[in-house]
Amino acid sequence: MEDMHTNASAGISRRTFISGSAIAGTLAALGLAGCAPKTGTEKEMPATGASASDISWDEECEVLVVGSGYSGLAAAIEAKNAGADVKIIEKMNRVGGNSAFAAGDMAVCGSKVQAREGIEDSVDAFVSDMLIAGLYLNDEDKCRLIAEKSNETWEWSVEMGCTWDKDENGEPWLYPYGGHSIMRTICQSVDGGGSNVTGPLSEKLGEMGVSVETERMLVQLVQNDEGRVIGAIVRDGASGNDVESGKPVAIRATKGVVLATGGFGRDLEFRLAQDPRLDDTVDCTNQEGATAESLKAAVRAGAMAVHTDWIQLLPFMSPDEQGYGVAAFYTDGQASYAPTLCRATGRRMVNELTDRKRYADAILETGEPCVQITCKKAMYGEGLENAMKAGITHEFNSLEEAAAFYDMPADALADEIARYNTFVTNKLDEDFEKPIPDDAQTIDEPPFYGVRLWPKVHHCMGGVKTDLDCRVLDMELVPIPSLFAAGEAAGGVHGACRLGSCATTDCLVNGRIAGQKAAAEAVA
CATH class of the missing domain: 3.90.700.10 (Succinate dehydrogenase/fumarate reductase flavoprotein, catalytic domain)
Structure with missing residues (x-):
């Protein structure tokens, strides 16, 4: 389950990134407009002051994955399996993000666990439950994709070494999760929770020769003249949520960047701009790194942000x-x-x-x-x-x-x-x-x-708009070349309210897709 930290984040520094009144105004109204115009300022690197055309790259990989929760780890594994040279970075000093502290229960349709219990389920029923919980504001195609791929993804997690709670017979078991009309939630052990997924996935990555690089915070996406995302500026040795801390490092990504950066529940300033009711008197379940700097970076790169004012409270x-x-x-x-x-x-x-x-x-x-x-x-x-x-x-x-x-x-x-x-x-x-x-x-x-x-702030339904291939879309609903997103970083999937136990499914399903698609991109 999410971390037990005490204070809501003070939010992202106002001194950083806002380098023009047009962009500042757009970010201030993100819950309404959700985009930044292409003014050219996105090509100015805060770390170096150089343009994308003449930036001096410090590191290079084919696929850069940002975030080490469910989505990021799944994306990195799939991209590596597809033959890509992968780098995965994490802003905090530990691996796993919110996922490592999550309950870890997973909604799965058509599983062998349901079959053993004689429970009949269907993709349509799963999707219907998600839509009802989301007040029909969900991206229905995304919901269907999650439902369709839920069982194969759960089976994949078992192959990767992830463990699930067992009943008295040593078998995975189902729990009647709120909002589900059919028993489909496979339970995670209280002892470990989501770390029973993030731990094995990170170990698998290590076996594949990829280590999660911690204390590296994304602060800017780098695009070429055609708008393709060709890399990122990160802060190496970043301290907490301070975007001005650490050493600026330019990482070239020749195939693509995957945003698996989670939500912004701990970003008090940003979440107040979305929902003024959620002030510092409302606690938050998230780990302290759940802030909005990566979402802002995506918006400055032209991404459409959706549903940022739909913030779920855990009852x-x-x-x-x-x-x-x-x-x-x-x-x-x-x-x-x-x-x-x-x-x-x-x-x-x-x-x-x-x-x-x-x-x-x-x-x-x-x-x-x-x-x-x-x-x-x-x-x-x-x-x-x-x-x-x-x-x-x-x-x-x-x-x-x-x-x-x-x-x-x-x-x-x-x-x-x-x-x-x-x-x-x-x-x-x-x-x-x-x-x-x-x-x-x-x-x-x-x-x-x-x-x-x-209730406490728990999950942000808002994030960047993506298609079924996890490509990030701009304000014209056109994919931004070589930019992908999955998990809580992607908005609109769950509508007004995410159905419980669907986060694990969403993150793993779409994390895998994002990694596969990024690895399939042509080299820039």
């Missing part, structure tokens, strides 16, 4: 810890089995297995953190011990004790839990139509457990 987070923390390892699993209650009324207000936007919006509408209540007998999955140690989850001898602790109306809480128990017994939620798992237990025996929930 099952605790306000009693900072960053991602440990809450979601516990609360997300309980969502299938336990009710979420308004503190003021003691009543449920949402289907706990709806998509993340509807869940988060329902909590936000109450105006204060809500409370998830369960008991030892009804508890599901792992994470309780760590949640107790973190002080976000508390144990009670009775519902009355829980009501007093959270300042909830005791009678209303008792009545609501009793009503919910009838839904569990009858396997029918009469209030919100939440699917009740077959193994769900009534919440009626102490000890009881409670945890407060309050």
Whole structure:
């Protein structure tokens, strides 16, 4: 899961890159316009002051991959497998980006895990679920591509050495993820999460002779006179998110550049320009490197940016810890089995297995953190011990004790839990139509457990516009030659809200495509 860092980034320095009022105005209004005009300033290298035609290159490769999360690692592996000379850089001092801290669950259609459980699924059903969660603002063709390639990509991940959680029989298992109408999410282990994917992929790259070069931050894309991306300016030894730190290095990429740079959830200044509600009082689950400098570089190179003001909040987070923390390892699993209650009324207000936007919006509408209540007998999955140690989850001898602790109306809480128990017994939620798992237990025996929930910034739906070959498109919807993007760096795929467990699928599917297509480019 994402990193447990405490403070939102102060954002990208205003002193950097904005070298003309036209570009500055465009970037300030990125959520509306999403592009920068070709003024010629994109050919001025901040590091050297030289034009693209006479820049002195310090390093050279065929494919330059920027970012070492799911997308970047997958792209680098595929580009190397295709015979390209690959360089992969990472701005932070560790490999994996947000992916290394992610839950790592993966939505897969038509898997052998579904077949073993007798579950029938289809690409159409998968796409429909994504569109519903995204309020039909999604790039439907992209969604279909992700669904179609989900199983072959999961099988590929297993071939690459990635590991997935196992049931009591030693087999991968499925989890009823919110927003999915069919069980298709293959679970990742709580012990390791996304690092069970990024670790093996980075090891595979090492075996192929490619090492992730850390503390190297992209600050500028370099284009020739025809507009083809021929390289990048990076800051070697960059410190955190400071685009003026480190040594400027010019890297020539003779085939292409792949942007796998993630989102901008930690970039407070930039995200405020997209959604003024998300100020510094709203925490973020992302690792501290999730900032917008690479998106700005792509826009200056002519890329269209889309959906930058659609920023997903993760609903099952605790306000009693900072960053991602440990809450979601516990609360997300309980969502299938336990009710979420308004503190003021003691009543449920949402289907706990709806998509993340509807869940988060329902909590936000109450105006204060809500409370998830369960008991030892009804508890599901792992994470309780760590949640107790973190002080976000508390144990009670009775519902009355829980009501007093959270300042909830005791009678209303008792009545609501009793009503919910009838839904569990009858396997029918009469209030919100939440699917009740077959193994769900009534919440009626102490000890009881409670945890407060309050949403945090989690995923940016906005980024550069790409086609099905992961080519970055300009304002005329024409591909920018030799520039590719995948994962959270690519916008518009998930519409208003990404469906849970689809990020891993998206990143791996499109990362692989981006690497393959970049390697197939003609040498500049």
